[in-house]
Amino acid sequence: MWHYQSGGIPESTFARKHDTILYYQKCSHVFNQEGASFPRNICQVCGNTISKWNNLKKQVDENGRIYRTIKSAGKIYKYYDDEPVLLPDVWYDISHIQQKDPQRTGYATQKPEALLDRIIKTSSNEGDLVCDFFGGSGTTAAVAEKLGRRWITCDIGKPASLVMRKRFIDQEVNPFLYQSIGDYQKEAFHNNKKLRRVGDLSQVVLGLFGALPFSPEQVSDRNFGYVKGTRNLVMVDSPNRLTTAATVRRAVEAKASLLGGDWDKVIVLGWNFAFDISQAIEKYKNSNVEVLVIPPDLLDKLSKKGFKKLIADKTVRFSSLQYLVVNPVEVTVNGNGEDELDISLSNYVLLSPDNIPLDDKDKEKLQQVMEQDPLSLIEYWSIDPDYDGDTFRSTWQDYRENVDNDSDPLHCVYSTRLHMPHKAERKVCVKAVDVFGFESQVILDVKC
Structure with a gap:
C-alpha cells in the first residue's frame, strides 16, 4: 500500500x-x-538519520562489522548497520x-x-x-x-x-516504435446487437449520405451506390478494416469499369484510415476521387435514434479527411560529402469542425484557425529520413511547448535541416499528430 x-x-x-x-x-x-x-538508521518517512538508533552503543564483531543490540522481553537482538x-x-x-x-x-x-x-x-x-x-x-x-x-x-x-x-x-530515450492498434468502430458495431439488426450497414450509410443502392441484378457488391441525378459513384468501406491506398485504387478502378464505367466521380466513405491515405489521395487526385469521413459517432447515433430519425433530422454530415502536405525535400551535398535534407511542412487539412465534439463558439474559432493558420493545429511531428517501409525510426521531432528549436511555446517549427550520410536515393517519412490526436503520414521518395 x-x-x-x-x-x-x-x-x-x-x-x-x-x-x-x-x-x-x-x-x-x-x-x-x-x-x-x-x-536501518534512516527513517523511512522523512529520510533523516534516526537519532535513537545512533544513540545505541556501537559494537564490532570479529569481521569488523558494526552492530548494535536491543534487549526486548528478556532477549537480546543483534542488528548490523550495513544490513x-x-x-x-x-x-x-x-x-x-x-x-x-x-x-x-x-x-x-x-x-x-x-x-x-x-x-x-x-x-x-x-x-x-x-x-x-x-x-x-x-x-x-x-x-x-x-x-x-x-x-x-x-x-x-x-x-x-x-x-x-x-x-x-x-x-531522450532510446529509439522506440509507436503503433496505433485497435479498431473501435468495428468493436462498437459487433458489440451492439441493435445495430446489427439495422441491416446491411453499407446500405444504411449510403442512405444517410443521400445515395441509392444498386439492385443485386445491377451490382452484386452492396458497398456501392450512386447519387440520383448524377454520375457520381459512391463506395462505402467496412468498419471491419482500415481505408487504405488499396481501397482508393479499387474505387478508381470501379469508376472506370462498373456498369460500363463513364462515371464522373467516385466518393469513398471510410470509418478508419491508414496513416498513408493522404498519399493515395494525392496519387489519384487526377482521377476525380474524393475520400470522406463517416462521422465517428454514427454508430452511437444509430443506436440511440435509429435510421429513420437520422434521415429526418438531416444531422449526419460526412466530412473531408485530415491529411498533411509536405513540400518536396530539397537536397544539398555539403563539403563533407553529407546530404543536407531541407524538410518543411506545407499545409494541414483537418476534417470538418462538425465532426469534432466542440460547442458552436469553439467550432467557429477552429474554422478560423483552419483557414488562417492550419499548421498551428500540429501538436507533434517527426521525421525518419531513411524509412524502410515498415518500422518508423524518428531521427528528429518537434512539438508545441518545446522551445529547443525555437522560442515559441504555442507552435511547432515547420521546417528543419537534417545532415545524413550520402545516398543516391532514400525514402523520407514524416508523421504528424494534431491537437485532437488525429495522425497523418507522408512518405517522400528522394533522389540525391
Whole structure:
C-alpha cells in the first residue's frame, strides 16, 4: 500500500490518502530485496538519520562489522548497520507529486517516479521487459528506460499517447516504435446487437449520405451506390478494416469499369484510415476521387435514434479527411560529402469542425484557425529520413511547448535541416499528430 499526504479535507468521511498496489505472479517471479529495502538508521518517512538508533552503543564483531543490540522481553537482538531492512507493505516515504514538481506532466493520474522506481527494481532485472497496459502519463516506461529495462506501454486515450511521446522525447530515450492498434468502430458495431439488426450497414450509410443502392441484378457488391441525378459513384468501406491506398485504387478502378464505367466521380466513405491515405489521395487526385469521413459517432447515433430519425433530422454530415502536405525535400551535398535534407511542412487539412465534439463558439474559432493558420493545429511531428517501409525510426521531432528549436511555446517549427550520410536515393517519412490526436503520414521518395 502506498500512503501519502495531499491537499483536500473531506467534510463527511475519512480522508482517502492511499493507493493499493496489487502484487501477483504466474509461475516463477523476481523479487529483489535490495530494491525494497532501506538503511536501518534512516527513517523511512522523512529520510533523516534516526537519532535513537545512533544513540545505541556501537559494537564490532570479529569481521569488523558494526552492530548494535536491543534487549526486548528478556532477549537480546543483534542488528548490523550495513544490513538493510526490508520495507513493510505500507510505504510512507514517497510523496505524491507536488504542483511545481518538474516531473509533473499535467496528466491527472500521474504517479511519482520514485514509486515506480521501487516497484520495477524489486520485481525485475536489467534487460527484462516491463509492460504497462494503462500507460497514462508514461511513468512506468520512463522509469523502466532509466533502469535499463525494455518496455511496452499503451493507452486507449489519445491525450495519454501525446503526453507519453513528449515525455520520452524530453527524456531522450532510446529509439522506440509507436503503433496505433485497435479498431473501435468495428468493436462498437459487433458489440451492439441493435445495430446489427439495422441491416446491411453499407446500405444504411449510403442512405444517410443521400445515395441509392444498386439492385443485386445491377451490382452484386452492396458497398456501392450512386447519387440520383448524377454520375457520381459512391463506395462505402467496412468498419471491419482500415481505408487504405488499396481501397482508393479499387474505387478508381470501379469508376472506370462498373456498369460500363463513364462515371464522373467516385466518393469513398471510410470509418478508419491508414496513416498513408493522404498519399493515395494525392496519387489519384487526377482521377476525380474524393475520400470522406463517416462521422465517428454514427454508430452511437444509430443506436440511440435509429435510421429513420437520422434521415429526418438531416444531422449526419460526412466530412473531408485530415491529411498533411509536405513540400518536396530539397537536397544539398555539403563539403563533407553529407546530404543536407531541407524538410518543411506545407499545409494541414483537418476534417470538418462538425465532426469534432466542440460547442458552436469553439467550432467557429477552429474554422478560423483552419483557414488562417492550419499548421498551428500540429501538436507533434517527426521525421525518419531513411524509412524502410515498415518500422518508423524518428531521427528528429518537434512539438508545441518545446522551445529547443525555437522560442515559441504555442507552435511547432515547420521546417528543419537534417545532415545524413550520402545516398543516391532514400525514402523520407514524416508523421504528424494534431491537437485532437488525429495522425497523418507522408512518405517522400528522394533522389540525391
